[in-house]
Amino acid sequence: MKLLRLVATLLFAAVAVLPAPTFAGGGGRTPKPVVSIENPGKCVAPAEEMRRNHMEMLKHQRDRTLRQGIRGEPASLNACIECHASKRTGSVLGGKDNFCESCHSYVAVKLDCFECHQPKAKFKAAGLKP
Amino acid sequence: MATLNPRHEEGLFYLLAAIGGLVSALGVGAALYMEHSGHVVTGMNNQIVWGLPHVVAIFLIVAASGVLNVASMGSVFGRKLYKPRAPLSGLLALAMISGGLAVIMLDLGRADRIMVAATHFNPTSVFGWNVILYPVFYGVVAVYLWTMMERRMYPWMKVAGFATFIWRIILTTGTGSIFAFLVARQAYGTALLAPMFIIMSFCWGLAVFLVVQSTMYAWNGLTLPPLVLQRMKNLLATFVAAVLYFTIVLHLVNAYFARNIAFEHFILFDSEFAGAFWLGQILIGTLLPLALLLNPATAAKSLWVNVAALLVLVGAYYQLYVFIIGGQAFPLDIFPGYDVKSSFMDGAVDHYSASLPEIILALGGLGIAFTMTTIGVRILHFLPQDDLAELEAAASATD
Amino acid sequence: MNAPDRNPRRAFIAAAGAGVAGLGFTAIAPGLHLMAVASEANAAARPAGTAASPAVRWGLLIDATKCAPGCTKCIDACHTENGVNEKLPDARQASQWIRKIELVDRRNGKKTELPMMCQHCAKPPCVDVCPTGASMKRADGIVLVDRHTCIGCRYCMMACPYKARSLVHVPLTEQNPEVPRGQGCVESCTLCVHRVDKGQIPACVESCPEGAMIFGDLNDPSSAIAKRIASVPTTQVRSDLRLNQAVRYQGI
Structure with a gap:
């Protein structure tokens, strides 16, 4: 029973500590994401829709492309990267200023795309070793 | 108590x-x-x-x-x-x-x-x-x-x-x-494996149970009733022998097919797994436990039955090691009749x-x-509580 | 960035044709053939927005008699095209989408070399055993791994009769944008699906200086590959397994 009490105490402690950063979000302890659109007005959908649905669009496109072989769809991750990669670093990842990473680190949503996909745009990636 | x-x-x-x-x-x-x-x-x-x-x-x-x-x-x-x-x-x-x-x-x-x-x-x-x-x-x-x-x-x-x-x-x-x-592997791909795994599970599961049961009895200062010990060790000996039977049949069938002779030679005689098979699986995991469980002098003692159960578990480890690692270490026969060589271990035995x-x-x-x-x-309450009188009665009725 | 320079290859064919008499002539004819196949594939480029067709079955025919000993051009081209270049301390853990196998016939000592890769089976064991359905066959017969759902269990590697698959053993950062691949997922030859969908031929086929590889639609009787298969004896490796691979070999 001692063990149970110990486990319960630990659980309570964990629950009490974990949400702290979320509460602090409004107060400004966590910096707001910096989203700079370097090529405005060319997106496949209005910004409002992209913010809400980009993950669904990418998911459906990825299944159609990979499983059915449909190419040239508007919602393409490579097309996102070409437009949104930082002009300075050539990537959508790397820091708080980079397009994908800025929001995803702010909302603490794991970004799994780039475990496999290349986060650098071709205009930069072309200069790298193959 | x-x-x-x-x-x-x-x-x-x-x-x-x-x-x-x-x-x-x-x-x-x-x-x-x-x-x-x-x-x-x-x-x-x-x-x-x-x-x-x-x-x-x-x-x-x-x-x-x-x-x-x-x-x-x-x-x-x-x-x-x-x-x-x-x-x-x-x-x-x-x-x-x-x-x-x-x-x-x-x-x-x-x-x-x-x-x-x-x-x-x-x-x-x-x-x-x-x-x-x-x-x-x-x-x-x-x-x-x-x-x-x-x-x-x-x-x-x-x-x-x-x-x-x-x-x-x-x-x-x-x-x-x-x-x-698995269609293309010499070591696997036979329906015999399904019943063999079942008999292996009988054997290893009972061995684990015997060891845990003895530990719990010792912890509580109790001794296992001799009748219980005798029944369970007989059952364990039967299962060990059954696993041996399946092992023999599996290797006999494989050695009979010309296409699998090279693999059988590898796993039984000419590899790092041969020792694990003969010493680990057969001697430690099968023959020694069988001797301990069938010899009346050792089989009557709780200690030796437990040693036998532990040896069965050691043998189980070797058996699976030989089966899983040994089976993969032997190269796939992609081009039967040819000696093959490549940068990707084709035709070569791998070491793990x-x-x-x-x-x-x-x-x-x-x-x-x-x-x-x-x-x-x-x-929770898991220690077996035997009604000894009832057991004796049941034993004399069935024997 | 990734296509090997084509001029040296042409120069090689020309040199082979001019210099080494017997071997050279056999090499130059398929070399010309290769160009014809390439343009044929270009003509078949699928328009954007359309799905791969089940009427098509992409395949390869590899003439092992033309595969030059010691030549690794197709392997280099594949691994450059697909960004397979990680160097690991233990080479057995590195990915190989295509490899050169040296065969010696035990009965008479006859030597053969050939490139081995995913055979793109019609009944692929890797697809049967995959617990999540990540291992899949496209309508046009190309066998792929959906890395979005691959959990890295390696059961497909156990099931593949050709040892065609590799697990990515390290984190990757320098992928080709058109060829995503990453740590913990299983991968294999994609038949250069990203090129085929653009109407190009696979990098290995394009790179072969001997013209030993033909790429095309097995279902189209007028295609070069189908004509060749109809006219010369070809084999599927481990045909006893009845997997009906799309990769065929000549001369083994």
């Missing part, structure tokens, strides 16, 4: 639970390290794709369903001697399958995607079937335990016991079929040595099973 001072006894329990918990936590830590660095930190490679973690995990999963046999003997086959042992057998089954599944899942290349295995199902995959078999196994065993431990549920005990028995046979068929359904993270992960699986068992027997 207890020989240990109650305060020392409680301390010892916490110590054991802490050690078990620590080993489990280290195992999870090793898995996180493997996931962070990639499988480059393991001894596994593109030829030997399953390593030590799989040896230990498959042992735990096979033994988990086998240990339930003790319960089935009581509820399905009506053996009075086994009925008081059914709850402990259910607990051990849950503990061991948890340890085994944890290792399998934590070793995945993308362990973070384990939910994908639940949301995407391929009906033609034996692994896919297992994804269904395991959770249902938890369910039926839990219900079975409930019918045994809750008086109002007693009437359902026999039904639940029967369902559990059927399901565990299906489950082990599924485990054996993981290998039986487990790295530290793998060893810790594998031990972690044993740690999880150990911790669950230790805490389980402490919190």
Whole structure:
């Protein structure tokens, strides 16, 4: 029973500590994401829709492309990267200023795309070793 | 009643639970390290794709369903001697399958995607079937335990016991079929593996049960009734002999086919696995235990029966090591009749040595099973309570 | 960035044709053939927005008699095209999408070399055993791994009769944007699906200086590959398994 009490105490402690950063979000302890659109007005959908649905669009496109072989769809991750990669670093990842990473680190949503996909745009990636 | 001072006894329990918990936590830590660095930190490679973690995990999963046999003997086959042992057998089954599944899942290349295995199902995959078999196994065993431990549920005990028995046979068929359904491997790809895994599970599960039961009796200052010991050691000897029988048939069939002679020669005589087979699996895991269990002088003593059970478990490790690692180390025969060579180990025997993270992960699986068992027997009532008079009567009636 | 320079290859064919008499002539004819196949594939480029067709079955024919000993041009081209370049301390853990196998016939000592890769089976064991359905066959017969659902269990590696698959053992950062691949997932030859969908031929076929590889639609009787298969004896490796691979070999 001692063990149970110990486990319960630990659980309570964990629950009490974990949400702290979320509460602090409004107060400004966590910096707001910096989203700079370097090529405005060319997106496949209005910004409002992209913010809400980009993950669904990418998911459906990825299944159609990979499983059915449909190419040239508007919602393409490579097309996102070409437009949104930082002009300075050539990537959508790397820091708080980079397009994908800025929001995803702010909302603490794991970004799994780039475990496999290349986060650098071709205009930069072309200069790298193959 | 207890020989240990109650305060020392409680301390010892916490110590054991802490050690078990620590080993489990280290195992999870090793898995996180493997996931962070990639499988480059393991001894596994593109030829030997399953390593030590799989040896230990498959042992735990096979033994988990086998240990339930003790319960089935009581509820399905009506053996009075086994009925008081059914709850402990259910607990051990849950503990061991948890340890085994944890290792399998934590070793995945993308362990973070384990939910994908639940949301995407391929009906033609034996692994896919297992994804269904395991959770249902938890369910039926839990219900079975409930019918045994809750008086109002007693009437359902026999039904639940029967369902559990059927399901565990299906489950082990599924485990054996993981290998039986591999079309191109010399070491696998035979339907014999499904029944062989079932008999292996009977054997290893009973060995685990005997060791745990003796430990619990000793802990409580009790000795196992000689009648119980005698029955269970006879059963163990039968199962050990049955596994030997399947092993002989498997190798005979393989050696009979010209296409498999090279592999049989490799695994039995000309490789690092030959020693593990003859010394580990046959001598330590089969012949020695059989001698101890059949010789009246040693078979009457609880100590030697337990030694025999432990040797069976050591032999089980070697058997799976030879089967899983040895089977992959031998090159695929892609071009029969040709000697082949490439940069990708074609035609070459591979060597495997487990790295530290793998060893810790594998031990972690044993740690999880150990911790669950230790805490389980402490919190709930699992010590078998024999009605000796009734046993004697039953024994004289059946003998 | 990734296509090997084509001029040296042409120069090699020309040199082979001019210099080494017997071998050279056999090499130059398929070399010309190769160009014809390439343009044929270009003509078949699928328009954007349309799915791969089950009427098509992409395949390869590899003439092992033309495969030059010691030549690794197809392997280099594949691994450059697909960004398979990670160097690991233990080479057995590194990915190989295509490899050169040296065969010696035990009966008479006859030597053969050939490139081995995913055979793109019609009944692929890797697809049967995959628990999540990540291992899949496209309508046009190309066998792929969906890395979005691959959990890295390696059961497909156990099941593949050709040892065609590799597990990515390390984190990757320098992928080709058109060829995503990453740690913990299993991968294999994609038949250069990203090129085929653009109407190009696979990198290995394009790179072969001997013209030993033909790529095309097995279902189209007028295609070069189908004509060749109809006219010369070709084999599927381990045909006893009845998996009906799309990769065929000549001269083994």
